[in-house]
Amino acid sequence: MTSDNNRNFIHLSDWDDDSISAILKKAGALKEQDFRDPVASGKVLGMIFFNPSLRTRISFETAAYHLGAGASIIQPGQGTWTFETRRGVIMDGSRTEHLKEAVQVISRYVDVIGVRAFAGMKNLDEDLEDRLMQEIVQYASVPVINMESAREHPCQALADGLTMMEHFQDNPAGRKFVLSWAPHPKPLPMAVPNSALEIAARLGMQVTLACPPEMKLDDRVLDPVGKHAEKHGNELRIEHDQQTAFKDADVVYGKSWAGPMVYTDPEKEQKLRTETYAGWTIDEALMSSTRAAAFMHCLPVRRNVVVTDGVLDGAGAVHIDQAENRMHAQKALLMKLWNLF
Ligand SMILES: CC(=O)N[C@@H](CCCN)C(=O)O
Numbered sequence: 001m002t003s004d005n006n007r008n009f010i011h012l013s014d015w016d017d018d019s020i021s022a023i024l025k026k027a028g029a030l031k032e033q034d035f036r037d038p039v040a041s042g043k044v045l046g047m048i049f050f051n052p053s054l055r056t057r058i059s060f061e062t063a064a065y066h067l068g069a070g071a072s073i074i075q076p077g078q079g080t081w082t083f084e085t086r087r088g089v090i091m092d093g094s095r096t097e098h099l100k101e102a103v104q105v106i107s108r109y110v111d112v113i114g115v116r117a118f119a120g121m122k123n124l125d126e127d128l129e130d131r132l133m134q135e136i137v138q139y140a141s142v143p144v145i146n147m148e149s150a151r152e153h154p155c156q157a158l159a160d161g162l163t164m165m166e167h168f169q170d171n172p173a174g175r176k177f178v179l180s181w182a183p184h185p186k187p188l189p190m191a192v193p194n195s196a197l198e199i200a201a202r203l204g205m206q207v208t209l210a211c212p213p214e215m216k217l218d219d220r221v222l223d224p225v226g227k228h229a230e231k232h233g234n235e236l237r238i239e240h241d242q243q244t245a246f247k248d249a250d251v252v253y254g255k256s257w258a259g260p261m262v263y264t265d266p267e268k269e270q271k272l273r274t275e276t277y278a279g280w281t282i283d284e285a286l287m288s289s290t291r292a293a294a295f296m297h298c299l300p301v302r303r304n305v306v307v308t309d310g311v312l313d314g315a316g317a318v319h320i321d322q323a324e325n326r327m328h329a330q331k332a333l334l335m336k337l338w339n340l341f
């Protein structure tokens, strides 16, 4: 077996099914043992957060501490210098330090770097190619973990996978997974839905994307998801009628994201998301046609906009377990990257 040391965790697709399964299995075992053992004593996890976080930040810090490692966080512009990210630019504006120096320097201090950098939502190609994350990987001389980029949130996907493994006694294959779009006052990125679909398909689930036609995810993401589904004898279904999509679901994963029109006509996209499709809030009536589906959400969630109180406070909601599982999954990931299993 090749060493995973010095590997990055940027896109789920960089890691094969066996490696992902091994991480999920290890995460389950660590959870069961409430694992706290300084096996990574002396190591340090460095994190750069260009955007806010509750779960990612605390779950990674906690995971590192449980392994005996340290954790150090910077939020560019808040107590640290502001970073220029563009190449070849004349830095005579307000940005103080180039990412190229910053990442090289941080690499000299820490043993892995986590980065959160949401989609810019100005250029679709740039976002889907994850150009900023790819640059950081080039500058870094230690492994880089994607803590939510423009294209993906692979750490969330690990926790989602662990949650579904637990919920279906290690056998989620064949279960119906519905990712449902929902309204939201803000144009949110597509990283979480992209990753949620991929992990569900790779676990062999029957994957349905439920969304208004204008909110469809990009084919550059959907095509590989479809291929994963086919490998398991399933097909990726896209359903524009929410009620039809929910029928007999075993999992409903709620999430809002901005439709691709946000790149070309943001005002129209805003109207679609907040007015035209305001009725897509996930509620008890929709959930009643499922097979007592587990309700999942990555959080943070806006109550009674994305999903009703009744669903979030109901028996099927597993979003708090899902958030807890971030910590266990990432503990396993850190151990993998540091060659500790
Ligand atoms: C509200 C918001 O900005 N949500 C972000 C973060 C979700 C989890 N990290 C999103 O939708 O991608």
Ligand SMILES: NC(=O)OP(=O)(O)O
Pocket (backbone or CB within 6 Å): 052, 053, 054, 055, 056, 057, 148, 156, 298, 299, 300
């Ligand atoms: N789900 C998630 O990544 O949460 P945070 O944005 O709070 O880190």
